[in-house]
Amino acid sequence: MISASKDLSTTTPLSTIPPERINTTGVSSAYKSSDENRPAGFEQQARLEETRILQQLRARDREVRAHEAAHIAAGREYIRGGPNFTLQQGPDGRSYAIGGEVQLDASPVSGDPEATLSKAEIVRRAALAPAQPSPQDVQVASDASAMAARARVELAIQRRNDAQQPDDGQQNNMSLKNAASISAFQMKDELPSFFSQYA
Numbered sequence: 001m002i003s004a005s006k007d008l009s010t011t012t013p014l015s016t017i018p019p020e021r022i023n024t025t026g027v028s029s030a031y032k033s034s035d036e037n038r039p040a041g042f043e044q045q046a047r048l049e050e051t052r053i054l055q056q057l058r059a060r061d062r063e064v065r066a067h068e069a070a071h072i073a074a075g076r077e078y079i080r081g082g083p084n085f086t087l088q089q090g091p092d093g094r095s096y097a098i099g100g101e102v103q104l105d106a107s108p109v110s111g112d113p114e115a116t117l118s119k120a121e122i123v124r125r126a127a128l129a130p131a132q133p134s135p136q137d138v139q140v141a142s143d144a145s146a147m148a149a150r151a152r153v154e155l156a157i158q159r160r161n162d163a164q165q166p167d168d169g170q171q172n173n174m175s176l177k178n179a180a181s182i183s184a185f186q187m188k189d190e191l192p193s194f195f196s197q198y199a
Contacts, residue, residue: 050091057088057096064097067130071102071137075126078105078119106140108147113154120148 068083082102087095106123109115127133127141 054090054092057090057098060098061096064100067132068100068102070129070131071104071126074122074129075102075104076122078122078126079103080105104140106144106147108151113151113158117148117151117155120144120151124148 064085065083068085072079072083080103083100084102085097086099088098090096104123104126106119109119121144124141124144127137127144130137133141
């Protein structure tokens with residue numbers, strides 16, 4: 001693939017909710033048969049459990065949406081899609097975001113190392129923009145740093161060649177050497193990778 005697409009997503013660690021999905025069935029599912037099997041105070045306990053679950057879902061929803069908004073704000077023109085949210089229905093019947101992702105074009109700019117360097121810096125900032133970057137976000141930032149390093153090498157070679165401007169015989173020989181040194185820094189930019197998603 002010519003254009004690598006990476007997904008920026010919210011993920012663990014979360015401040016308020018364990019990585020497992022929230023069980024919205026609550027306490028009430030334990031006593032479905034009849035009222036006489038329910039212990040004293042069951043209704044109050046069920047309401048407290050429902051309130052706790054709703055508080056967790058609301059907090060998670062805010063965190064996921066803020067995380068994705070940070071990616072979008074920092075990614076600017078390289079955002080290609082999203083945010084896409086993984087939703088879970090709460091005991092109140094509403095849907096809450098418990099995961100999300102945005103797509104980001106993180107491919108190098110063909111034939112333009114200076115533009116690639118600039119793009120890599122924006123991609124890195126977008127990946128690390130949320131308060132709690134996910135492991136996948138950190139991986140995308142690392143990939144962007146590697147892309148920036150390759151662009152710096154290409155730029156240095158390009159500038160050295162422009163400064164030297166040898167005669168035609170030397171220029172052909174140097175072009176072969178430069179092509180070999182550039183290829184040593186090339187990586188598999190065609191493969192898509194993704195920012196992680198809330199579990």
